[in-house]
Amino acid sequence: MHKIEMMYKNDMPAARALPLVDQAFLRLRQDVLSGTYGAGAKLKLDELQTAYGFSSSPLREALSRLAQEGLIRADERRGFRVADISAEDLADISRMRLMLDIPALRESIANGDDAWEALVVGAFHRLEKVEGRLSDGPVVLDDNWTQVHTAFHAALIAACPSERMRSWSASLFDQAERYRRYSARFRKTARRKSAEHRKIMEATLRRDAKTACALLEEHILSTQRNVTAVLGTPAGRAGRS
Known part of the structure; x- marks a missing residue:
């Protein structure tokens, strides 16, 4: 998770002191990730100005930054749309995460x-x-859970000396987050992940890199399988239209 995003979530007065471009970027990013704007939705500048109260300049820059992250796409008419959702795209995200x-x-x-x-x-x-306090609904739809879940995965690789690897990993994690939230809306059973996370943590702290990496790989792939299964259901296909 980006530092300015953490500020936005945890310290609203400080977030309001950020440059307007950063404020616009964070608010738009959060709404794209949460599904406020669905896959393929047109992001019209005049409507965004009304919704967020920013002028066109910071919004255009925010949209360009979101396009660089792969969360939205520039279309042929120089506008922007939320990136589509597909099993093929998720497979590519998962492959790059691995x-x-x-x-x-x-x-x-x-x-x-x-x-x-x-x-x-x-x-x-x-x-x-946080997970222990939640109801039986999909945990991924809870914003607090999403925040601490992101922080846990970031902590696992925080000692990696490559800043680029950590940054690109965070971007891909957020792209996968959009799929997790999308599929959770159609999931019939809750998926609790604390047991998986505990095993990854314990192997990591034992410095058992082979086991920890194998567990993390399965964790990423199981998410892909679960989301792909939802995308293949009639409800999941209808949600993309």
């Missing part, structure tokens, strides 16, 4: 110190506490 996250976790385990271990433990504790 290419980045697995090596990043391995390097994080090799380089992490006591402070990093404490960061991982603390992130898991917050995630488990």
